[in-house]
Amino acid sequence: MTANIERHKYDIVVIGAxxxxxxxxxxxxxxxxxxxxVCKSLFGKAHTVMAEGGAAASMGNxxxxxxxxxxxxxxxxxxxxxxxxxxxxxxxxEAPDRIWELETxxxxxxxxxxxxxxxxxxxxxxxxxxxxxxxxxxxxxxxTMQQRIVALQQIDARETGSPETNIRVFAEVTITEILxxxxxxxxxxxYRRENGAEVLFEAPAVVIATGxxxxxxxxxxxxxxxxxxxxxxxLKAGANLVDMEFLQFxxxxxxxPLSVKGILVTESVRGEGGILTNSLGERFMFKYIPDVFKNxxxxxxxxxxRWYIDQDNNRRPPELLPRDEVARAINSExxxxxxxxxxxxxxxxSKRLSAEIIKKRLPSMWHQFYELAGVDITKEAxxxxxxxxxxxxxxxxxxxxxxxxxxxxxxxxxxxxxxxxGSNRLGGNSLTDLLVFGRRAxxxxxxxxxxHGVNPVSDSTIEKAATRIAAPFTREGGENAYSLHQELxxxxxxxxxxxxxxxxxxxxxxxxxxIRQRSANISVTGDRMFNPGFHxxxxxxxxxxxxxxxxxxxxxxxxxxxxxxxxxxxGMNPTWRQVNHISSFDGANVNIKVQALPALPKELFxxxxxxxxxxxxxxxxxxxxxxx
Amino acid sequence: xxxxxxxxxxxxxxxxxxxxxxxxxxxxxEVVLDIIHRVQATQMGDLAVRWNCKAGKCGSCSMxxxxxxxxxxxxQISAYGDDEVITITPLRAFPVIKDLVTDVSFNYKKALxxxxxxxxxxLKPGEARMEQVDVERSQEFRKCIxxxxxxxxxxVIRDHEENKKSFAxxxxxxxxxxxxxxxxxxxxxxxxxxQSEHGLxxxxxxxxxxxVCPEHIRITDNxxxxxxxxxxxxxxDPLRWLGSVIRKRDGIL
Numbered sequence: 104m105t106a107n108i109e110r111h112k113y114d115i116v117v118i119g120a121x122x123x124x125x126x127x128x129x130x131x132x133x134x135x136x137x138x139x140x141v142c143k144s145l146f147g148k149a150h151t152v153m154a155e156g157g158a159a160a161s162m163g164n165x166x167x168x169x170x171x172x173x174x175x176x177x178x179x180x181x182x183x184x185x186x187x188x189x190x191x192x193x194x195x196x197e198a199p200d201r202i203w204e205l206e207t208x209x210x211x212x213x214x215x216x217x218x219x220x221x222x223x224x225x226x227x228x229x230x231x232x233x234x235x236x237x238x239x240x241x242x243x244x245x246x247t248m249q250q251r252i253v254a255l256q257q258i259d260a261r262e263t264g265s266p267e268t269n270i271r272v273f274a275e276v277t278i279t280e281i282l283x284x285x286x287x288x289x290x291x292x293x294y295r296r297e298n299g300a301e302v303l304f305e306a307p308a309v310v311i312a313t314g315x316x317x318x319x320x321x322x323x324x325x326x327x328x329x330x331x332x333x334x335x336x337x338l339k340a341g342a343n344l345v346d347m348e349f350l351q352f353x354x355x356x357x358x359x360p361l362s363v364k365g366i367l368v369t370e371s372v373r374g375e376g377g378i379l380t381n382s383l384g385e386r387f388m389f390k391y392i393p394d395v396f397k398n399x400x401x402x403x404x405x406x407x408x409r410w411y412i413d414q415d416n417n418r419r420p421p422e423l424l425p426r427d428e429v430a431r432a433i434n435s436e437x438x439x440x441x442x443x444x445x446x447x448x449x450x451x452x453s454k455r456l457s458a459e460i461i462k463k464r465l466p467s468m469w470h471q472f473y474e475l476a477g478v479d480i481t482k483e484a485x486x487x488x489x490x491x492x493x494x495x496x497x498x499x500x501x502x503x504x505x506x507x508x509x510x511x512x513x514x515x516x517x518x519x520x521x522x523x524x525g526s527n528r529l530g531g532n533s534l535t536d537l538l539v540f541g542r543r544a545x546x547x548x549x550x551x552x553x554x555h556g557v558n559p560v561s562d563s564t565i566e567k568a569a570t571r572i573a574a575p576f577t578r579e580g581g582e583n584a585y586s587l588h589q590e591l592x593x594x595x596x597x598x599x600x601x602x603x604x605x606x607x608x609x610x611x612x613x614x615x616x617x618i619r620q621r622s623a624n625i626s627v628t629g630d631r632m633f634n635p636g637f638h639x640x641x642x643x644x645x646x647x648x649x650x651x652x653x654x655x656x657x658x659x660x661x662x663x664x665x666x667x668x669x670x671x672x673x674g675m676n677p678t679w680r681q682v683n684h685i686s687s688f689d690g691a692n693v694n695i696k697v698q699a700l701p702a703l704p705k706e707l708f709x710x711x712x713x714x715x716x717x718x719x720x721x722x723x724x725x726x727x728x729x730x731x
Numbered sequence: 732x733x734x735x736x737x738x739x740x741x742x743x744x745x746x747x748x749x750x751x752x753x754x755x756x757x758x759x760x761e762v763v764l765d766i767i768h769r770v771q772a773t774q775m776g777d778l779a780v781r782w783n784c785k786a787g788k789c790g791s792c793s794m795x796x797x798x799x800x801x802x803x804x805x806x807q808i809s810a811y812g813d814d815e816v817i818t819i820t821p822l823r824a825f826p827v828i829k830d831l832v833t834d835v836s837f838n839y840k841k842a843l844x845x846x847x848x849x850x851x852x853x854l855k856p857g858e859a860r861m862e863q864v865d866v867e868r869s870q871e872f873r874k875c876i877x878x879x880x881x882x883x884x885x886x887v888i889r890d891h892e893e894n895k896k897s898f899a900x901x902x903x904x905x906x907x908x909x910x911x912x913x914x915x916x917x918x919x920x921x922x923x924x925x926q927s928e929h930g931l932x933x934x935x936x937x938x939x940x941x942x943v944c945p946e947h948i949r950i951t952d953n954x955x956x957x958x959x960x961x962x963x964x965x966x967x968d969p970l971r972w973l974g975s976v977i978r979k980r981d982g983i984l
Contacts, residue, residue, distance in 0.1 A: 145781070146839065147877055148789045162857070203856035209848030209913065211866045211873060218860030236870060242788065243873060254847030266843055297828055326783040360760025366786045471786060474805055475762070585772040629777025632744065633829040636776035 108565065109295075109302045111271075112557075113139040115548045116291050116306040118278050118333060121149035122241075122537030123517025123544070124312030125248035126201075130545025132255050132270050136552060139304055140252070141273045143296065143328050147249045150314050150326055151537065154241025155369035155467065157223055157233025158538075159531030160198035164219040165231040166414075171195040172710050173229055178532060179711075180395075181227040181425045182495070182525020183665045184680055184719040185346070188703050189502035190523040194532070194539050201538035202234050208254070210247040212236055224374045227425040227529040229399075238369050238467050244534055276302055278332070279641055280568040281309055281340040281513065282560050288340070288512030289558040292568040296638060299631020301569055307558045308548040311337055311498065311507075311515040312541065316350075318588075319646040319653075320491035321596035324356055324367040330642035331649035333519035337498045338648055338693070342507040344686040345521035347496035347649070348656035349666040351528055352601050354429035356490025358447035363475045365490040368450065368468060370530040372485075373422040375464055376411055376455035379433070380484070381441035381448050388421035391432035395718045400424060411455075427527040427665050430489040434601050437488065447488035453481055489601060494649075495528055495666055496656070497521030499685060504547030505540055509687075512551060512558070516544035522683075526665025575640045581626035584639040587618055591643070591650060594618075599654050604670045608658040615654060619647045651693045656684040659695055677721045705729030733758055734813060736766060740778070741820040742830050750818065757808050763819065764792050764803035767831075779830040787945055790878030794831050795820045800880040800943045822883040838879050841899045844929070845906050849918045865914045872909035872954060874946045875902065881940035881950060887933050898930035901940035901950045908954035926962045931955070 115131045117124045120142035131138040142149060161174040174195040179186055202220065206212070212234050213221040222231040236243040256266035263269075278293035290305040313333030317325025334344055355368040373379075381387050389407075392400045400421045401407040407420035422429070433448050442448060452461060458481035462469050465480070472478040472485060498515035499508040505520065507513040517537045524532065598611035622644060627637045662676040663669050685698045708716070708729035717725055736757040739750040755770050764782055771778045782792040785804045792803040797811075797818050811817050825833035881901035887894050899907075904925065911921040925931040936959075938951040948954075 144783055144789075144791065145835065148783050148791050150784070152789050152876075153784050153786070200856065206859050207850045207854075207856055209850070209910075209916070211861075211869055211913070214861055214863040214866060218862055221863075236873070239788075239874065242876065246873060246875075250847060253842055256843060257847055260843070297832075326785065326789070328783060361758060362761040362765045363786070467788065474787070475807075476760075583776075585776070627776070632777075633779035633832050634777040635771060635779065 108569070109300060111139060111302070111304050113137045113304060113306045114552045115139075115308045115310060116141060116304045117310045117312060118291065118336070119149065119312035119314060119517070119519070120146055120272065120274075121151040121312060121314055121517060122244050122248060122534060123541035124149075124310065125245070125252060126538050126541025127310045127312060127514075127516060127545035127548065128270060129248070129251055129255065130542050131549055134545075134549040136549055137269050139271055139273055139306070141276050141278055141291070141293070141304070143277050144275065146272045146274045147245060149245060150328060151241045151245045151534070153324065153326070153367060154244070154534055155238040155367065156225055156371040156374065157235030157240045157531050158198070158202055158244065158534035159225065159228060159232045159529065160202045160234060160535050161195065161230075161232060162199045162202065162220060162222065162234070164215055165222045169230040169232060174198070174232065175707070176710060177228050178529060179525070181527055181529035181532075183527060183675065184525065185664065185700065186525030187502055187522035187701060188707055189701070190540070192707060193502060193543070194523060194536055197539045198535035201535060201542065205244065205247050205538075208247050208251045210243055212243070223371065224423065225530045226370055226373065226423045226429070228531065233531040235371070237463070238371050238465050240534065244537075273302070277638065277641060278336065279572060281336050282564050282568065283340060283510070284558050284561060284564065286511065287555070287558050288510060289560045289564070292565065294572055297633055299634065299637065301572060303560065303565060305557070305560050307555055308512045308514065308552050310505075310544045310548050311513065311519050312517045312544070313519045315518045316494045316646065316649045317491050318642070319591065319595050319650050320600070321592040322356065322365040323491040324353060324365055325491070331645045332642070333515065334497060334652070335645035335648040337507055337510075337513065337515060337519075338652070338686065338688040340513060341510045342513055342515075343499040343509055344496060344652055345499040345683050346526070346656065347494070347652040347686055348660050348684060349495035349526045350491060350653065351426055351493040351495060351666045352430040352489040353492035354426055354433050354489055355450055355487040356492075357476065358443070358486050358488040359445035360476060366471070366475075367490065367492065368485060368487050369465070370426070372450060372452050372465060372468060375452060377422065377450050377452035378420070378455070379422055379429070379448055379450055381436045382443055383441055385441075387436055387441070387448075388424070388429070388432055391428060391435070392421050392424065393428060396424060396428070425527055425529060430601060431668060433487070433489055443486045445486055447486040449484040450487045451484035453483060458482070493528055493533065494518060495521065495524045495526060496653070501547075503543065504550070505544035506547050506551070512555070514544040514548050516540040526667060575625050575627040575637060576631075578624060578626035581624040582621050584625050584627070584636055584643050587622055587625070588639060588643050588646070591615065591618055591646060595650055595653075599650065599657060602668050602670050603657055605658065608654055611654045612651065612658065615647060615650050619651070622647060648688065648693060652686040655693055655695050656686060659684055659697070675719075677719060677724075680719055681721070681724075702730035704731050736808060737816045738766065738770070739816055739818045740767075740770070740830070742778070743827065744829050745827050748827065750820075759809055761808050762804055763796055763806040763808060763817065766808060767803060767819070779828070779832045781832050788876060790876035790945075793822055793878045793880050793883065795822060795883075800883045802878060802880070802945050805945055822879070824883040824885070824889045835879055837895060838877070838882060838900075838902060841903050842906070844899065845903055845910075846918055846924070848910055848913065848916050851915060851917050854915065859915060861914045868912040869909040871948055872905040874948055875905060876946060877902065878945060880943045880945065884939045884943045886937070886939065887930075894930070894933065898933050901934075901955070903929060904931060904934070904958065905948060905950055905954040908958055911958065922958050922962050925958055931958060931962070
C-alpha cells in the first residue's frame with residue numbers, strides 16, 4: 104500500500120507559508136539546503152496577509168530615543184512579565200535588521216520626511232515603532248517574502264535548469280502527521296486537498312509555522328486555516344505546548360452585519376486617534392486604566408488629546424492600552440448595558456482626521472466598512488467588539504534555535520510557538536516575531552540537519568498515517584464534522600472565552616471530551632476530490648486538542664493576567680507569574696504540568712525601575728535582583 | 732430579515748459538469764460566500780470552494796457571479812432582487828478542478844517569468860532613503876491581492892487558450908510596472924521586456940481588468956498605458972532611452 108504514494112525527499116520541510124514559514128525557508132535555502140514549503144492554501148494567501156497595523160522594530164526613525172531596551176521593556180510589560188525573557192530580548196534586538204532586510208528584497212514601506220521607513224504609534228509601545236504600509240502591512244510582508252522565494256527560484260532555474268531544485272512550494276496540501284523514527288523527526292505525511300492523494304515527505308527536520316487557533320472559537324478574526332494544526336501536530340509528535348490559557352481577544356472586531364462578525368478592525372484606527380465611546384456617548388476607557396499603567400496613560404480627555412500633538416509632555420490616551428485591557432473594558436461596558444444596538448461599542452476616527460487622511464492612512468478599513476457594512480468611517484463611527492485574534496500559547500521552544508523541547512528535529516516559529524509574548528501580545532510584535540524567529544528556526548534546522556543527516560521512514564509508520572486518512576470514508580451514518588465544529592465553537596465561546604470561571608471551565612473540559620469521543624465516528628460524504636467535509640474532519644481533530652489544552656490550563660491558573668481572565672480570581676498574583684503551564688499528550692488526553700518560568704537575568708532585570716517590577720514580582724524575587 | 736435565495740451553482744470536474752439549482756435561506760448583510768458555506772454545511776457537504784480571509788484581503792474566493800468575475804466574500808446578497816436567480820460558476824479562464832475551484836497555476840508560472848527585484852549592490856540594509864511620493868506609485872500596484880480576477884476577465888486569454896504561452900496578463904503587467912517604477916530597482920529595460928517577453932503589445936486597452944479589480948488598482952491607466960507609451964517613445968528616440976537608464980538611480984536620494 105505504500106508503493107503508490109507520492110514521495111519527496113528534502114533536507115527540511117516547512118509546514119506553513121506565512122511570514123515565519125517563508126522566512127525559515129529562505130534561511131534554509133541560503134544555507135544550501137533543500138526545502139519543501141507545505142501549505143493548506145494557495146501560495147501567498149496565508150493569514151499573515153491579514154495583519155494590518157505594522158511591524159514593531161525599534162529603528163528610531165520617528166523618535167530617536169527608541170532602542171531595543173525600550174522595546175524589550177514594552178514587550179515584557181505587555182505580556183505581564185510572563186514572557187520568556189530570552190525570546191523578548193532576541194526579538195527586540197533583531198527586529199530592525201529583519202525589517203531593513205525586507206527592504207533589500209523590494210518591500211516598500213511608507214516613508215518619513217527624511218525618506219526613512221515611517222513608524223506609527225500602537226498600543227503598549229512607548230514610541231512610534233511600527234513600520235507600515237497604510238493598513239496593509241501584512242500583505243506587503245507576505246508578498247515580499249513570496250517574491251524573495253521566487254527570486255531564489257529564478258537563481259536556481261538559471262544555475263540548475265529548474266526553479267524547484269532547492270525550494271518547492273506544495274500548495275493546498277494538509278499535513279496530518281509528523282513522522283518519528285527512533286524518537287527523532289523523520290518527515291511529514293499528508294494529503295493533497297485537490298484530490299485527497301497522499302503525500303510523504305522524508306526529511307530529518309520539520310519546521311512548524313502553522314499560525315493560530317482562532318477557528319476553535321465562534322467569533323474570530325482568523326480564516327478557516329487557523330485550526331491549530333501545528334499545535335496539535337507538535338503535541339502528537341511528543342512536543343509540549345506552553346501556556347495555552349492565554350488567548351488574545353482583539354478589542355476591535357466588526358460586530359455588524361452578522362456575516363462579518365469578528366473581522367478585524369486594525370488597532371491603527373486608535374493609533375491614528377480613534378476614540379471609543381459607549382451608547383451614552385462616554386469616552387469610557389478613562390475608567391479602565393489599571394494601577395500598573397497609571398504613570399503612562401492620561402486620566403482625562405484634555406491630556407489624552409494633547410498627546411497627539413505633544414508626546415513628550417503628555418501621557419498616552421487610554422485607548423492605546425494593551426489589547427487585553429481594552430478588550431475587557433469593552434466587554435464590561437456591553438455587559439453593563441451601555442453597548443450599541445449590535446452588542447459593541449463605538450469607535451470613531453471621523454472627528455479627529457479629515458476624510459482625505461483617513462482614506463490615505465486607513466484605506467482598507469474604509470473599504471471594508473463601506474463595502475461590507477455600508478458605513479462611511481470618514482463620517483460615522485464604527486461598531487466594534489472583541490474577537491478571538493491570537494494565541495500567545497504555543498510550542499515550547501529553545502529561544503535561540505526555535506527547536507521544540509522534547510523532540511529532536513522539530514522546530515517551531517511564529518504564532519504556533521509559545522513564550523515570546525507572555526500572557527498578552529502587543530500589536531505589531533507579531534510581524535517581527537515571524538521574521539526574527541522564522542529566520543532562527545531556519546538556522547536551527549540547518550544546523551540540526553548538518554549534524555544529524557537523514558532518518559529513514561519505515562513502511563509501518565507510513566501505513567499508520569495512511570490508515571488514519573482513509574478512516575472517515577470507511578464509516579457510514581456517523582457524526583457530521585460541521586455540526587461538531589459548531590458545537591465546539593459554542594462551548595469555547597460560552598465557557599472558555601474572555602471571562603472564565605472554575606465551574607464553566609470544568610463543564611467545558613467535560614463537553615470537549617465528549618465531542619472528541621464522538622469525533623472518532625465522523626463520516627464523510629462524497630469522495631476525496633476537493634472535499635471540505637473531509638478536510639474539516641482533520642482540522643477538527645486539531646482544534647479539539649487545542650481546546651482541551653486551553654481549558655485545562657485555564658482551569659489551573661487561578662489568577663487573571665493578560666489573555667486569561669478568571670471571574671473567580673480577578674487579580675494578578677505574583678506567585679502565578681513564576682510558572683508556565685506545560686501541556687503534553689499521552690495519546691488519549693492532554694496533561695498539564697507546572698514548570699518554573701525562567702527568571703530575568705540581572706542585566707535585563709536592571710533595565711527596569713525596581714518599583715515597576717514590585718507590581719509584578721514577589722519580594723523574594725525583587726530582593727534577589729535577577730537570576731545571576 | 733431572512734429571505735429565500737435561489738441559486739444555480741456549477742458543479743463538476745475537469746471532464747463534465749452542470750448547473751444545479753439550490754434553494755437556501757439568506758439574511759440581510761450576508762455575502763455570497765456566507766450562502767455558499769450554508770449550502771455546504773446543510774445540503775452539499777462536498778461542494779468545493781476556495782476561501783480564506785473573508786474580508787477581501789487574500790483574494791482566494793474568486794468566482795463568477797451572474798457571469799461577472801467577483802470575490803464571493805465582497806458580494807452582498809442584497810445586490811440581487813428577491814426573484815433573481817444567482818448563478819455561481821468557476822473562473823472561466825482557468826481549468827476547473829472541482830465545482831468552484833479552478834487550477835490557477837498559470838499565474839504562478841507567469842510570476843516566475845518576471846525577473847525579481849534587484850537591490851543596488853552598494854546600498855546597505857537601513858540606508859535606503861525614498862520620498863513618500865516616489866514609493867506611492869509602486870505601492871498602488873503592491874495593493875494587488877492576487878485574486879486573478881483581472882487575468883480571468885482579460886479577453887486575450889479568456890477565450891484564447893493559445894495566447895497563454897506568450898501573454899503574462901494584467902496581474903503581471905502591474906508587477907512589471909511596480910518594479911519599473913520602484914525607486915531602487917536596478918534592473919534595466921523592464922518596459923522593453925514587458926513588450927518583448929511578456930506580451931504587453933497584445934493588450935488593446937479595453938480596461939476590463941481595471942473594472943473587475945477589487946482593490947481598485949488603475950491597472951490600465953497607471954501601469955499598462957504608461958508602459959506602452961514609454962516603450963514607443965524609447966523605441967524611436969535614443970536620447971530618451973539613455974535618459975531612462977540614468978533616471979532610474981536618481982530615485983535614491
